[in-house]
Amino acid sequence: MKASVEKRLLRYLFINKQTITFAFIALIIAVALELTGPFIAKQVIDRHIVGVQTEWVEVTDNNDHHTIELNGRFLKRYDRLDDNDTVKETVTFVQVQRDYYLAEGTIPKGETLRISDDGSLIVLNDVTFRAEKLSAAAAASFFAPEVRPILSWLALYLGLIFIASIFQYAKTYLLQVHANHIIETMRNDVFATVERLPMRYFVNMPAGKILARVTNDTEAIKELYVRVLETFVNGFIYMTGIIIALYLLNPTLATISLLLLPLLLLFMRFYKTYAGKYNTVIRSVNSDINASINESIQTMPIIQAFRRTNDRADEFEQLNDKHYRYQKKMVALSALTSYNLVNVLRGVAFLSFIWFFGNQSLSGTTVISTGLLYAFVDYLTRLFEPMTQMVNQLPQLEQARVSAARVFDLLDEETEEIEEDDLPRIKGDVRFDHVTFSYEKGETVLNDLSFHVSPGETAAFVGHTGSGKSSIMNLLFRFYDPDKGSVLLDAIDTKTLTRQQTRAHMAIVLQDPFIFTGTVISNVTLNDPRISRDKAIEALKAVGADRFIEKLPRKYDEPVGENGNEFSTGQRQLLSFARALAFDPAILILDEATANIDSETEGMIQEAMNVLSTGRTMLVIAHRLSTIQHAHQIIVLNKGNIIEKGTHASLLSKKGSYYQMYKMQQSGMQTSFD
Template identity: 85%
Template sequence: MKASVEKRLLRYLFINKQTITFALIALIIAVALELTGPFIAKQVIDRHIVGVQTEWVAITDNNDNDTIELDNRYLKRSDRLDEDDVVINTLTFVQVNRAYYLAEGTVPVGETLTVTEDGQSLMSELENFQAEKLSAATAAEFFAPEVRPIMLWLALYLGLILIASVFQYLKTYLLQVHANKIIQTMRNDVFETVERLPMRYFVNMPAGKILARVTNDTEAIKELYVRVLETFVNGFIYMGGIMIALYLLNPTLATISLVLLPLLMLFMKFYKMYAGQYNDVIRAVNSDINASINESIQTMPIIQAFRRTNDRADEFEQLNDKHYRFQKKMVALSALASYNLVNVLRGIAFLSFIWFFGNQSLTGTMLVSTGLLYAFVDYLTRLFEPMTQMVNQLPQLEQARVSARRVFQLLDEDTEAIEDETLPRIKGDVRFDHVTFGYDKGETILNDLSFHVAPGETAAFVGHTGSGKSSVMNLLFRFYDPGKGKVLLDSVDTQTLTRQQTRTHMAIVLQDPFIFTGTVLSNITLNDPKISRDQAIAALKAVGADQFIEKLPRQYDEPVGENGNEFSTGQRQLLSFARALAFDPAILILDEATANIDSETEMMIQEAMNVLSKGRTMLVIAHRLSTIQHADQIIVLNKGEIIERGTHLSLLNEKGSYYQMYKMQQAGIDEVM
């Protein structure tokens, strides 16, 4: 049973546990240091700003920095008295409205105070206190002893922030490097899987869709690890730290705030359900769009020649419109999720906060300090920052999850093992022993086919379209395996060998030769270190390709673009012949290699074929019968069965199907001439 997409993504996440562990430790330390801010602010407010409005005492001597001198009296906060201090009397420094007063005696804390008409006394609920209204400069004297501790608190917080920034940098760096390493690993896995996929997969799956999974889908997953992962990990740890801080301040209100988290998780589940459906369609349509564009680019000459541009545009518009409609649904869902959701939760939290503290203050069950209020408001504000960031990343998260499912579907495809076991050079004996084969179930392309090609012989296969010629080559190269019967190389069943061993001493030249981006020389060697520069050049000269290559500005090192479009069809075919010769195969397969070339180039190709055929077995799928007249045997196929077999002359003498095909081609040549 295969693991879920989320579990498989987690496996990739922990490909380097050491890095992710260090990143998480750095993140926890950074969050812990950063969250000290409201606690420090609470201390500064309660102890050094609001805390100044408290009971003071007159003492006999000015003995430390906490003592101030006012009207020839030495005053000191009662909570800072030392054992040596001698108390004369008690006073209270208090603020009423916007003015400060120094009252005689102890003024009850928490009671409502009013100033009497004479301005020389303060009225509480139960009694009056003699008081002196202080000027701003005088009132500032009471705050003077607090400047130094406030500066120390601020210096401490600044130091903690600087240390936190170092850990934040380490966290970001480690997570980003780790995320890119994950994507590098995943892309390697995907590409290796693509290389091991059986040929049947590429027949059934358009190239554009495969390309979309290797590029677009892995890029979406990259955003998951690079951006979404950091946002969610940072957010959950940050929120966890805030909840711990809230519990330290007030467990009751922290519990009320904790209710918000299940609400957020419920919404994320709701979002995942609908966003997943929309993203499934969006990613699938995106693959179809890529496939459509890829097909249009490759077939643009046909589209324009047959005036089908409008039809192709209409087909593309249908896909594009479907993509737009589902993207619009995603936008609507994301708009609902982003700031709207978080604002509602924020509003609920602040209403609960106001109700709680208001109720506690009115009933007198708890004395709420200004610093506590500030710290709670600060922490609640910070609590919604990661929430906002995480909710805003939900679209990217769902997009990455859907993309991951598509990538894992590709990774789960049945693949062929690639093994590097060497196989001694074979003689080139080829035998099909009662082979029956079809590409799909219930379909038969080859029917009980048997033939033998001795080492060094040239065998040609001819027949009308669909007769099974290419299927013979596909089986020999083990792109497919027969349903019944055996394909033997030097009397060894190919299915007892690995696919790589089967192909070790074979080479193929296709009807449409593919030229890779690189240089002329790299297209011959395919960057195989076993083939030297001299061997590659010798192969090019042997097939006559040097006649046009040496006219190029950089000759054998001339850069070649995609598919070698700067060369003619015949020149590209000569390059593929040279490639086959450079690898020195024991068996060479030519799949209608002369079908698309002119008569002049055909003569060069024929000479190249003569060079290639020396000392090796050659199997030729022929369209032009003039190119196979010297074959040791010609096999005529019809609907997967051999209907004639012999040399060129013997088949002409039989005056059967081969004779009819040859006469038709000769008539066409004569007519042209």
């Protein structure tokens, strides 16, 4: 049973448990340090700012920094008294409206006060207290002892913030490095899977769609680990810390705030359902767009030559319009819910906050301090910051989840094992023994086919399109295995060998030679350390490619662009021949290697073929019958059956199918034998 996409993403997350553990620890420490701010602010407000408005006592002398002098009296806060202090009388420092007063006696905190008409009395209900209005300078003296502790608290907070910034840096660095390492690992896994996919997969899947999964989809997953992961991990830990802090301040209100989280989770569930559907279509259409663009670029000469540009544009526009429509649905879903949701939750939280504290204050059951109010507002404000960030990352999360599903589908494809077991060089004996093969069930391509090619011989295969010529080569290279019968190399059934052993001593030259980006030399060696530079140059000279390479500015080190477009078809084919010769195969396959060559270049190619055929078995799929006249045997195919076999001379003498093909080419008639 396959694991869910989420579980598989988690497996990649923990490919380096040590790094992710250190990152989480650093994050927790950073969050804990940052969340001390409101607590420190509460202490500063309640104890050192609002807390100054409390009982003060007159003492006999000024014995420490907590004592102030006012009009010849030494005053000290009641909560700062120690055993050495001698108390004379009690006064209260209070604020009434905008003015400060020093009242005789003790006035309870949190009470509503008013001033008498003459300004000499403070009235609390029906009780009066004699009071003295203080000047600004006199009032400031009561705050003077608090400057030092306030600065100490602020210094502590700055220190904690600095330490938190170090842990935040460590967290960000570790998570980002780990995220990029995950994507590196995933891309390596994807590319390794692509290299092991059977040929059937590439036949059924357009190259653009495969490219989209390796590049676009993994890039979307990268954003998941690089940005979304950090946002969600940081958000959940931050919110957890805030909830804990709220519980320390007031458990009841913290519980009310905690009820908001299930609403957020329900919304994320709702979003996942609809966004997942939209993103599945978007990613699929995006792959179709890539495939369409890739095909258009590859076939642009044909499109323009047959004046099909408008049709291709219409096809592309339909895909693009579908992509736009579903993107619009995604935008509508995100716009409708993201900011609106957080704003609603924020409003509910603040209404609960106002109702709870307001009700307690009005009922007189609890006196709420200013510092506590500030701390709660600060924490509630902070609570919705990560919530907003997380909700805003939901589109990216869903896009990454859908992309991950597509990537994992590719990784789950049945692959072929790559085993680099050495196989001693074979002699080159090739035998097909009653081979039957079909690409699709019920559509037989080769019917009970049998033939034998001895070591060192050249065998040519001719026939009309669909006769089975290329299928023989596909079976020989083990791109596919026969449905019935056996393919034998030196009397060894290829099914008993690994695919790499089967191909170890074979090489192929295709009708459309592929030239890699690099240099002339690297296209011959394919960067295989077993092929030396001297051996590559020797191979190039042997096939006659040195005639045009020596004219290049940098000769054998000349840079080669994509698919070698700076070279003619014949020159690219010579490079392919040199590549095959450099690897010194026991069996060489030429798949329509001369089909697209002009008459002048054909002579050079024929010379190269003569060089290549020396000392090795060569199987040729022939288009031009003039190039195979010296083959040891020519096998004529028709609908997967061998209808004629022999040398060029013997087949002409029979005046059968081969004779008709040859006469048609000799007379200049245009016939396709593909």
